[in-house]
Amino acid sequence: MFFDLGIRDFLDRAETVYPDRVGVVDEPDQPAASWGALTYRELARRARAQAAHLDTLGVPAGGRVAIVSHNSARLLTSFFGVSGWGRVLVPVNFRLSAAEVRYIVEHSGSEVLLVDPELKGLLETVSAKHTYVLGDSDDVLFESTGEPAEWAGDESATATLNYTSGTTARPKGVQLTHRNLWLNAAVFGLHTAVTDNDVLLHTLPMFHANGWGMPYTVTGLGGRHIVLRKVDGAEILRRIDRHGVTLLCAAPAVVAAVLDAAKTWQGEVPGRDRVRIVVAGAPPPTRTIQRVRAELGWEFIQIYGLTETAPLLTVNRMRSEWTDLDDREQARLLGRAGVPALGVRISVDADGEVLAQSNHNLDGYWRNPEETARVQEGGWFHTGDGGEFTDGYLTIADRKKDVIISGGENVTSIEVEDALSSHPAVREAAVIGIPDEKWGELVTAIVVTDGSPLTAEEVIAHCRQYLAGYKCPKRVEFLDALPRTATGKIQKFKLREPYWQGLERKVN
Incomplete structure (x- = not known):
């Protein structure tokens, strides 16, 4: 017997x-009315209502629905209400500028655009056939009494279109199918041992690779979602204490925020011997891993993957074979990207690039067959990361593509360089990532001026006109000239060298 895998399976089972x-326990401090506590019966009812409303709009199977929102129960519902009945959800990074959001909505061909109340100003410059402000339109979007038209299901159909920064100035739309998302959710849940007793705190933005698949996994297994709208270290600890949280996913910057908050926490830090924290985006320093395990008493799990791989490729958890090692050595071993997840094959080519095969890999880039062919050449996904694969463990050592990962977000150097070069006093510019304890990597601009007086503050302010805040340089250095090859190519390795000297890996 065979039937198609579909993400609605997770909601139907719940x-x-x-x-x-x-x-689901919604964020209590939503700018629109919080939905409070929802049973799975109620979550499913609202998802069906959303699908039924899309029917009335004439949005067909395969039609795109973009949503720009902070974490909320409305966004969580949309993962099912849109994709569960055959449409394509386009979750957009709420930190992007209006111009960046407009490009994604237009490039994806989204017929419907849903925006967070805090972001309704986007609708002044970003348009779609149907636009709604979440909260203001709940009676229309989530309260239909009609039943949605049934969708036959097709596991090879695109379920979400996730835009990611890469080696080009424009983000690329990653097409993830129902099969991709279903298998990623199942395998991720297996490796992190999710059960119906788990309580997940959504510290990770849900737009980010669909919350790494946890909206599906935790729903399907009957766990509880605790929605966190904005990251704050002390508030994370309060929610863990109040709701009995057992699981969270986070970028290294979130780990740093929690460790800082724990210093002033009154009493025992909540979650000791109960919480497991799954970290990705960049490998934290060994000392940070030690502190998570010792000061918080949480289990540290590291994963590696990309939006294009839905995202899970490798996982690293404590092993019984390491029990007799001291805590620093255990933390060092946990700092590797990890072993291939079930069903994933990892290889490193002659140039040192990490390659992957799995059922989680993207179907393709939206309207970009050339780039799709390039990254899938030879039947392997080309990650753009350099690394080593030894004794079953992958270690990421460098980034072959010109991308910086800051606070868990991809920042393409080319995009920032374009913004810098638009300043009339900037003759040339290069952007690199340098190690930073809080952000992992700090977006750093190296600027050559035309001789005009220019300050770092002015450079950063100029970039804020064109880029999301997290993409703007946090540090600006001025040089008389950039190092170049005989053919004129900028030698970024020379610019990076002083900052990365003495470090084994060229990622942080």
């Missing part, structure tokens, strides 16, 4: 097995 269990 409604069938745990209908009266509280599945």
Whole structure:
């Protein structure tokens, strides 16, 4: 027997097995009215209502629905209400500028645009056939009494279109199918041992690779979602204490925020011997891993992957073979990217680039067949990262593509360089990532002026006109000239060298 895998399977199981269990606790401080506590029966009802409303708009299977939102129960519902009935959800990074959001909405061909109340100013410059402000339109979007038209299901159909920064100035739309997302969610849940007793705190933005698949995993297994709108170290600890949180996913910057907050926490830090924290975006320093385990008493799990791989490729958890090692050595071993997840094959080519094969890999880049062919050449996904694969463990050592990962977000150097070069006093510019304890890598601009007086503050302010805040340089250095090859190519390795000297890896 064969039937198509679909992301609605996760919602259907939750409604069938745990209908009266509280599945979602919405952020209480939403700018629109919080949905409070929702049972899985209620979550499923609202998802069906959303699908039924899309029917009335005439949005067909395969039609795109963009949503720009902070973490919320409305966004979580949309993962099912849109994709569960055959449409394509386009979750957009809420930190992007209006121009960046407009490009994604237009490039994806989204017929419907949903925006967070805090971001309704976007609708002044970003348009779609149908636009809604979440909260203001709940009675229309999530309260239909009609039943949605049934969708036959197709596991090879695109379920989400996730835009990611890469080696070009424009973001690329990653097409992830129902099969990609279903298998990523199942394998991720297996490796992190999710059960119906788990309480997940959404410290990770849900737009980010679909919350790494946890909206599907935790729903399907009957766990509880605790929605966190904005990251704050002390508030994370309060929610863990209040809701009995057992699991969270986070970038290294979030780990740093929690460790800072724990210093002034009154009493024992909540979650000791209960919480497991899954970290990705960049490998934290060994000392940070030690502190998570010792000061917080949480289990540290590291994963590696990309938006293009849905995202899980490798996972690193404590092993019984390491029990007799001291805590520093255990932390050092946990600092590697990890072993291939079930169903994933890892290889490193002659140039040192990490390659991957899995059922989680993207179907393709939206409207970009050339780039799709390039990254899937030879039947392997080309990650753009340099690394070593030894004794079953992958270690990421360098980034072959010109991308900086700062606070868990991809920043393409080319895009920042374009913004810098638009300043009339900037003759040339190069952007690199340098090690930073809080952000992992700090976006750093190396600027050559035309002789005009120019300050770092002025450079950063100029970039803020064109880029999301997290993409703007946090540091600006001025040089008389950039190092170049005989053919005129900028030698970024020379610019990076002083900052990375003495470090084994060229990623942080």
